[in-house]
Amino acid sequence: MLRRFALAALQTSAPARAEITLRVAGASEVKKLNGKYRARRYATNVLSFPYGGGSGDVVLCHPVVAREAKEQGKSLRAHYAHLVVHGVLHLRGHDHRRQKEAQRMERAEIRILRRLGFADPYTVK
Numbered sequence: 001m002l003r004r005f006a007l008a009a010l011q012t013s014a015p016a017r018a019e020i021t022l023r024v025a026g027a028s029e030v031k032k033l034n035g036k037y038r039a040r041r042y043a044t045n046v047l048s049f050p051y052g053g054g055s056g057d058v059v060l061c062h063p064v065v066a067r068e069a070k071e072q073g074k075s076l077r078a079h080y081a082h083l084v085v086h087g088v089l090h091l092r093g094h095d096h097r098r099q100k101e102a103q104r105m106e107r108a109e110i111r112i113l114r115r116l117g118f119a120d121p122y123t124v125k
Contacts (some may be wrong), residue, residue, distance in 0.1 A: 001077070001080070002022045002024075002060075002080065002084050003022070004116075005080065005081045005084035005085055005088075005116065006020055006022060006058070006084050006085075006088050008085065008112050008115060008116050009084070009085045009088035009089055009092070009112055010054070010088060010092075012092075012108060012111070012112055017054075018053060018054035018055040018056075018091065018092075019051075019055040020054075020055060020056060020057070020058060020088060020091060021056075021057045021058070022057075022058050022060070022084065022087075023057065023058070023059045023060070024059075024060050024061075024062050025059055025060070025061055025062070026061070026062065026063065027043040027061055027063045027064065028043070029059075029061075030043040030044060030047065030059060030061035030064070031043040033047055033059060034047060037049070043061045043063070043064050044061060044064065045060065045061055045064045045065050045068055045083055046058065046059065046060050046061070046065075046083040046084075046086060046087045047059045047087070048087045048088075048090035048091055050090065050091045050093075054091055054092050054093075055091065056091040058084065058087035058088060058090075058091065059087075060080065060083055060084070060087070065079055065080060065083060074121070078113075078118045078119070078121070079121075081113060081116055081118050082109065082113060082118070082121040085109050085112050085113060085116075086105075086109055089105055089108055089109065094108065106122060109121065110122070
C-alpha cells in the first residue's frame with residue numbers, strides 16, 4: 001500500500017525513477033531523528049531525507065500518524081497516503097517554507113491523492 005502511494009507521487013515529476021526507502025517507526029526513534037536532523041524535540045508524523053536525484057528515505061511515525069488520523073476524522077489509510085505523498089514530494093524538491101511553495105506543494109498533494117481515490121487532506125469536516 002505504501003509503495004503504491006510513493007509510486008503515485010513519483011509519477012508526477014521527472015526523473016520518474018528514484019530509490020526510496022519507506023520506513024514506519026515508533027515515536028522514540030522519530031523523536032531522536034527529529035532532534036538530530038531538525039533540532040526539534042518531539043516525534044513528528046513524517047521526515048524526509050533526500051539524497052539527490054529524487055532519491056532518499058521517508059520515515060513515518062505510526063503513533064503520530066494514527067493519533068492525527070483519529071483527531072482529523074480521517075481513515076488511517078488516507079492519512080498514510082497523504083504523508084507518504086508529502087514525504088516523497090519533499091524528496092522531489094518540494095517544500096512548504098514559504099507560502100507560494102506551500103500552495104504549490106498542497107496542490108500537487110491534492111492532485112495525487114485524488115488520483116489515488118482520496119479526498120483533499122486539507123479540507124476539514
